[in-house]
Amino acid sequence: MSKKITSQTKDYSTWYTDVVVKAGLADYGPVKGTMVIKPYGFALWELVKDSFDQMIKETGHVNAYFPLFIPKSFLAKEADHIEGFAKECAVVTHTRLKSDGEKGIVVDPESKLDEEVIVRPTSETVIWSMYKKWIQSYRDLPLLINQWANVVRWEMRTRLFLRTTEFLWQEGHTAHESADEAKKETLLILELYRQLAEEYLAMPVHTGLKSESEKFAGADFTYCIEAMMKDKRALQAGTSHNLGQNFAKAFGVTFQSKDNKEEFVYATSWGVSTRLIGGVIMTHGDEKGLRLPPKIAPYQLVVVPIFKSEEDKKAITKFINPVLNELKKLNIRIHEDWRKESPGFKFNEWEMKGVPLRLEIGLRDIKEDNVTLSRRDKDQKFEIQKSKIVKQVPELLDKIQSALYKQALEFRSLNTHKTKDYEEFKEIMKNNGGFVRCGWDGDEKTEKAIKDETKATIRVIPFDENPKNISCIYSGRPAKHEVIFAKAY
Amino acid sequence: MSKKITSQTKDYSTWYTDVVVKAGLADYGPVKGTMVIKPYGFALWELVKDSFDQMIKETGHVNAYFPLFIPKSFLAKEADHIEGFAKECAVVTHTRLKSDGEKGIVVDPESKLDEEVIVRPTSETVIWSMYKKWIQSYRDLPLLINQWANVVRWEMRTRLFLRTTEFLWQEGHTAHESADEAKKETLLILELYRQLAEEYLAMPVHTGLKSESEKFAGADFTYCIEAMMKDKRALQAGTSHNLGQNFAKAFGVTFQSKDNKEEFVYATSWGVSTRLIGGVIMTHGDEKGLRLPPKIAPYQLVVVPIFKSEEDKKAITKFINPVLNELKKLNIRIHEDWRKESPGFKFNEWEMKGVPLRLEIGLRDIKEDNVTLSRRDKDQKFEIQKSKIVKQVPELLDKIQSALYKQALEFRSLNTHKTKDYEEFKEIMKNNGGFVRCGWDGDEKTEKAIKDETKATIRVIPFDENPKNISCIYSGRPAKHEVIFAKAY
Numbered sequence A, B: 001m002s003k004k005i006t007s008q009t010k011d012y013s014t015w016y017t018d019v020v021v022k023a024g025l026a027d028y029g030p031v032k033g034t035m036v037i038k039p040y041g042f043a044l045w046e047l048v049k050d051s052f053d054q055m056i057k058e059t060g061h062v063n064a065y066f067p068l069f070i071p072k073s074f075l076a077k078e079a080d081h082i083e084g085f086a087k088e089c090a091v092v093t094h095t096r097l098k099s100d101g102e103k104g105i106v107v108d109p110e111s112k113l114d115e116e117v118i119v120r121p122t123s124e125t126v127i128w129s130m131y132k133k134w135i136q137s138y139r140d141l142p143l144l145i146n147q148w149a150n151v152v153r154w155e156m157r158t159r160l161f162l163r164t165t166e167f168l169w170q171e172g173h174t175a176h177e178s179a180d181e182a183k184k185e186t187l188l189i190l191e192l193y194r195q196l197a198e199e200y201l202a203m204p205v206h207t208g209l210k211s212e213s214e215k216f217a218g219a220d221f222t223y224c225i226e227a228m229m230k231d232k233r234a235l236q237a238g239t240s241h242n243l244g245q246n247f248a249k250a251f252g253v254t255f256q257s258k259d260n261k262e263e264f265v266y267a268t269s270w271g272v273s274t275r276l277i278g279g280v281i282m283t284h285g286d287e288k289g290l291r292l293p294p295k296i297a298p299y300q301l302v303v304v305p306i307f308k309s310e311e312d313k314k315a316i317t318k319f320i321n322p323v324l325n326e327l328k329k330l331n332i333r334i335h336e337d338w339r340k341e342s343p344g345f346k347f348n349e350w351e352m353k354g355v356p357l358r359l360e361i362g363l364r365d366i367k368e369d370n371v372t373l374s375r376r377d378k379d380q381k382f383e384i385q386k387s388k389i390v391k392q393v394p395e396l397l398d399k400i401q402s403a404l405y406k407q408a409l410e411f412r413s414l415n416t417h418k419t420k421d422y423e424e425f426k427e428i429m430k431n432n433g434g435f436v437r438c439g440w441d442g443d444e445k446t447e448k449a450i451k452d453e454t455k456a457t458i459r460v461i462p463f464d465e466n467p468k469n470i471s472c473i474y475s476g477r478p479a480k481h482e483v484i485f486a487k488a489y
Helices: A012-022 A039-058 A079-088 A124-134 A179-200 A246-251 A275-284 A310-329 A343-352 A363-368 A386-414 A422-430 A444-454 B012-022 B039-058 B079-088 B124-134 B179-200 B246-251 B275-284 B310-329 B343-352 B363-368 B386-414 B422-430 B444-454
Strands: A026-028 A035-037 A069-071 A091-094 A097-100 A104-107 A112-119 A143-152 A166-176 A205-209 A221-228 A234-244 A254-256 A262-264 A266-273 A301-305 A334-336 A357-361 A370-375 A380-385 A416-418 A435-440 A457-462 A481-486 B026-028 B035-037 B069-071 B091-094 B097-100 B104-107 B112-119 B143-152 B166-176 B205-209 B221-228 B234-244 B254-256 B262-264 B266-273 B301-305 B334-336 B357-361 B370-375 B380-385 B416-418 B435-440 B457-462 B481-486
Touching (some): A012 A026, A035 A039, A039 A143, A039 A179, A097 B079, A124 B026, A143 B143, A179 A205, A179 A221, A179 A234, A221 A275, A221 A386, A301 A310, A310 A363, A363 A370, A370 A386, A386 A416, B012 B026, B035 B166, B039 B143, B166 B179, B179 B221, B221 B386, B301 B310, B357 B363, B370 B386
Parallel strands (some): B301 B334, B416 B435
Antiparallel strands (some): A069 A112, A143 A166, A370 A380, B026 B035, B166 B266, B205 B221, B221 B234, B254 B262, B357 B370, B370 B380
């Protein structure tokens, strides 16, 4: 397979798919809209998952597992919720196949279910049906439960990692005694999402509130982290919902409070998904392919030995192994590429796969007691003394991690516009795109009008907004909020 | 909730469900046949999962993720496979709900799929449809891929962890150049399963081959690990299948061999599931509840402080914290139970939950520079000097791990019978049960006759069989194999 990819500037969307497929991250599954996450992509996801799993465990959350199947009636118990998910539900209606002499295999009509079952698009309803059994008193609270699971939302337009019928995610579902505690939880998780995005994925994000029209179906408030991709479109990378008492009321979940009253439980839910992988690709990728932040790179260092004979191999191994062993003790993730392909082929492949550091080692290097290191984040190649590798590799990985973040932050700054003029706003959305930070009168009609005219939506009402003395970009009325508009994935 | 459980000897089946529910391992989901794995049960599963995940990664396997949904037609491509799974398939037929003014929410008939989609009961078919794309040459082989996933087999009779409509498992799917390599892979995995069962779960297993009638639908050979539960029934705890070229032929997966021939690829698949948790419960559990092997216990040591006042708490904390911190550095998993409930209540609860070691500490102990330790594997309680705790706790955990294995092995020996007499065989199966090790003529009819008359099946043809000079327990003909019969879960 040719490793040549479409140019990012020429056709961003094709560039994206090329990178996903040719870097070996994912492939299309046989059922329309489904995705196969290939080993390299899954290793990346495992590192993201493990990082976040540790964060939530350190803050007192525990993992559990709830069923894939939800009775159809459950979904309808919360009015907004069913409204939000009804149009994309996979529905199980039968439980048996049978052979039909002629046509082959058919669904056995006698196995029809009395009540159809939904494949979870999200698990609020099934989880709150269980919480009803588990929560009686304030002593049972808080419940801080998370699950890592697959969910299904039937999609017509597929984009690997970004929009697929099935995707992997974590969904936290917590139950609390008070509105205040639920709010604190929602914000704690949002902060963990920010850390995950910025410190691990090197992906700068805005944090804040969603507008009413963009919030989760069933939430009182939805908070989010919102990132800018390299085509200047926004990616919603994680959401944390304050569900108030909506699901507790829908499922009748009450508790006896400390002062002996029967009250409805307060809820939150929050999730990040394999979509984050799409975010990493589109935040850092370049014309050569992926660029992975070291903290989540399956291989942080790839070793490309330059050899011809078995004797060369032995000499190189003898020279470099002690160094690699020291690095492994420091938990550096290393891959040695001893295949027969040419060095040039290998360089291209590992650049495509975004490995942060490459170490080249040949016979000449051994003589000079050197190796060559290349940084993927910038086209930089330099020789370093063997004795300095063990110290420098971890330092370089830290530097690459910071540099990728800094580059992305600069890119976002450069493409964020502050304007008061709607004509300019339209011009920006029509031509180069980017984030526009401006005033909004708080009216859903304004939001809709802007969306209809420009395709841009309010991505977030950022925590650091300053709506004083500014006016709405559209209506000219005093702004209720300072918001960030962009076209989004 | 009362923590009283049914006696094991009185009603083993109710004892089992009581333990699962009251130790907080799992609960029933709202859709019939589904299970919720609660946080304590899930923590146990995570430890099992992580242990095995490490083993397979160390032997060169990688994780990936394949879609939940499989086109109906795929399942039918391998004749035995469809035969084996057709009767328990969840079938997705529609992708949308809509509101119906009167009845509430109904399935939108206009969203009917052209081809129905199956929720994976296992993933051979979807994976081999992808392998067809990924494999061209011997250079692409071996493919050593595993996935951790949920699968669905529609069940009528539910038993938590043992038989549920949806369960969690790992499924390995490997592709090889030669029959020999596939066989070696199958056996390597079987050996890892044995290690997982015996060294982590402290559950002795027989390893060997399944008979033709018990093998996997689509396999040439199925190897298994088979354990004895405390009611003397057998539990199939893991299977490793040599699939030969069956799936390669069904999906047309060929490769160019080293000597430039077009050949069908050789395959294996193998899995262990959350059923292992059922195995742990039924191998070690006693009248007080769970007994967990230290290596997979979410908490290895529970600390029960005996205190009245805040002052007591401070004194105890000051006394014991340095010790606990040392233990944490050794990666001992510790839970401190500072709730207000009585010590007796807590002892019962942690015994129910099977924590291997309990440390009691009160004011009297501080004076004497002592603590009290209790081993869950035997009713043994003893005082030890504070200065010896850090050294002794890890040693005791090792001892408990070995002791649980030894007890289970003795139990199995005690309940394994060698007999040549079918009347005695029937007597055993009718009364006390257990494993019967005896000759079998290799005839499926014999196997079926025995099953019909006694409900016992051939659990395994063990690797250490010695069929020479013995005759078939049923037909009296010369034995083809020495096998192990038992009633099974």
